[in-house]
Amino acid sequence: MQGLMMQQPLLVASLLMHAERHHGEQEIVSRRVEGDIHRYRYRDLAQRARRMANALADLGIKPGERVGTLAWNGYRHMELYFAVSGSGSVLHTLNPRLHVDQLAYIIEHAEDRVVFFDLTFLPLIESVAPRVSSTKVFVAMTGRAHMPRDHGLAATLLCYEDLVEDHGDVFDWPLLDENSASSLCYTSGTTGNPKGVLYSHRSTLLHTYAAALPDSLNCSARDVILPVVPMFHVNAWGLPYIACMVGAKLVFPGPALDGKSLHELIENEQVTLSAGVPTVWQGLLAHVDTTMGSFSSMRRTIIGGAPCPTAMTATFQARHRVDVLHAWGMTELSPVGTVCSFKAHQVSLPMEERYALQAKQGRSVFGIDMKIVDMDGKELPWDGIATGDLFVRGHWATRDYFGNDDTPPLRNGWFPTGDVARIDPDGFMQITDRSKDVIKSGGEWISSTEIENIAYLHPEVTTAVCIAARHPKWDERPLLLIVKKPGGALVPDELLTFFDGRLARWWKPDAVVFVDSVPLGATGKVLKNRLRDQFGDYYLSA
Known part of the structure; x- marks a missing residue:
């Protein structure tokens, strides 16, 4: 016997319809590329x-066709999130931090019919446009007064605000198949060409429900949310969709992601919740520390994209009373997979034990399952000790890549993440390394992530990266690359001594190299492959 319940498709446009009907007065604040602050309501x-x-219909964009965006976090980008997907086309967010060759490949591979861009990226568009045949129309996301007078585009260039003003506001969002494609995001492509992950309306709505839950990102109509994580990177971790679902005030930072600009926006708009990668928060905390500042309203921050050092968690929580939610996900997971939200019996643990727990990536949100396996594919126990390859599956996990002519990625219905992890009896997962970053010394595995976390505890360390360097006796040994705090007097022997008693002696790096900076990828992650190319023979040439 079937249940007697209504059947309504799970569609992206329904989030906007809900926000307009039930939270129409809620504010959206954006720092614009033009330099001012823009305010309006849902x-x-x-x-x-x-x-x-x-306007998209008049441009001839048909259901299923891709529409590209090359834009910062702002209200116009938010409008495209719903105008494109809601009308049946596919929103394709492009990462401007990618190399021009990768951008051209992605636009051509996706066959974007039109590309919208913020003025910041006009030089990038001018470089990419001659190399793509699929895109005939480009739209500058600005008003007529700021339209570029001279540009090198052979293609048609339109004005965003003209398109908005020239079209009426009567539009019936179509009842689409909830399994139809809604948006497209490509992986950062650190190895090989980027791969496209094609999300559906259904997967997006289920991800939004799960990510908003109290034990997930814990969002509500009482929140003021500042998504620092870019809208071009896995849909800003779903926060624009979540904000519509719960009716939260949104604050968009635009292109100004430095510590001073972010802190001003947080204080002026009374932000309660923000989200970003550790490299962004390093700049924010450094500014607050230098100016003897504080956070008067922000009480939670979501940190993901890379492991969050315990030192950063302690600074946020002990000094600034801002709770840290350590989260993990992937482009292939829409992206939320786990969140480090305490269970009841863990809330009263001693501080050091809570910090150790928060160093983990957390437990699965409902809708995502995970397991760790050994080299033979045998599932390993959740004992907090066994380490293996991490596999996931779920309602918003990809089953294949867009336009993929290679072997499908799934293995017996599970997606291989490329991460090495352990899971404790409470279900808290901790990534110990990327499979390509793990160090094998004398036949034994060493976690570069755990070495980095200890290095971050030293007060004179700004950035710590541990890589595997080839060794004449042990095959590989850990090499620690450090960016010191300005004016610091740290020397290698002092930092190596700092490791004593904090980890197994044979895990201790053999050497420390001070560098001025480390290369970052398009999503703010350290490019360890470049550092291995540069320093991989360090012990062989010593």
């Missing part, structure tokens, strides 16, 4: 999204 967002949906 009802304005909904009206302008309908106008843009009509």
Whole structure:
């Protein structure tokens, strides 16, 4: 016997319809590329999204066709999130931090019909445009007064605000198949060409439900959310969708992601929750420390994209009373997979034990399952000791890549993440390394992540990266690369001594190399492959 319940498709446009109907007065604040602060409300967002949906139809964009965006976090980008997907086309967010060769490959591979871009990226668009045949129309996301007078585009260049103003706000969002594609995001492509992950309306809505839950990102209508994580990187971890679902105030930082600009925005708009990668928070905390500042409203921050050092967690929580939610995910997971939210019996643990727990990536949100396996594919126990390759599956996990002509990625229905991890009896997962970054010394495994976490505890360390360097006797040994705090007097022997008693003696790096900076990828992650190319023979040439 079937249940007697209504059947309504799970569609992205329904989030906007809900926000307009139930939270129409809620504010959206954006720092614009033009330099000013823009304010409007959810009802304005909904009206302008309908106008843009009509404009897309006039441009000849058909259901299923891809529409590219090359933009910062802002209200116009938010409008495209709903105008494109809601009308049945596919929103393709492009990462401007990628190399021009990768961008050209992605646009051509996705066959983007039109690309919207913020003025910041006009030089990038001018470089990419001659190399793509799929895109005939480009739209500058600005008003007529700021349109570029001279540009090198042979293709058509349109003005975003003209498109909005020239079209009416009457548009009926179509009842789409919830399994149809809604958005497209490519992996950062640190090895080989980037791969496209094609999300559906259904997967996006289920991800939004799960990510908003109290034990996930814990969002509500009482929050003021500042997504520092870019909207071009896995849909800003779903926060624009979540904000519509719960009716939270949104604050968009635009291109100004330095510590001073972020702190001003947090204080002026009374932000309660923010989200970003550790490299961004390093700049914010450094600014607050230098200016003897504080956080008057922010009480939670979500940190992901790379392991969060315990020292950063302690600074946020002990000094600034800002709780840290350590999270993990992937482009292939939409992206949220786990969140380090305490269980009841863990809340009262001693501080050091809580910090150790928060160093883990956390437990699965409902809708995602995970397991660790050994080299033979045998599932390993959740004892907090066994370490193996991490596999996941779930309602918003990819089953294949867009336009993939290679072997499908799944293994017996599970997606191999490329991470090496352990899981404790409470279900808390901790990544010990990327499979390509783990160090094998004398036949034994060493975690580069755990070495980095200890290095970050030293007060004179700004950035710590541990890589495997080839060794004449042990095959590989850990080599520690350090960016010192300005004016610091740290020397290698002092830092190596700092490791004594904090980890197994044979895990201790054999050497420390001070560097001015480390290379970062398009999503703020350290490019260890480049450092291995540069320093991989360090012990052989010593």
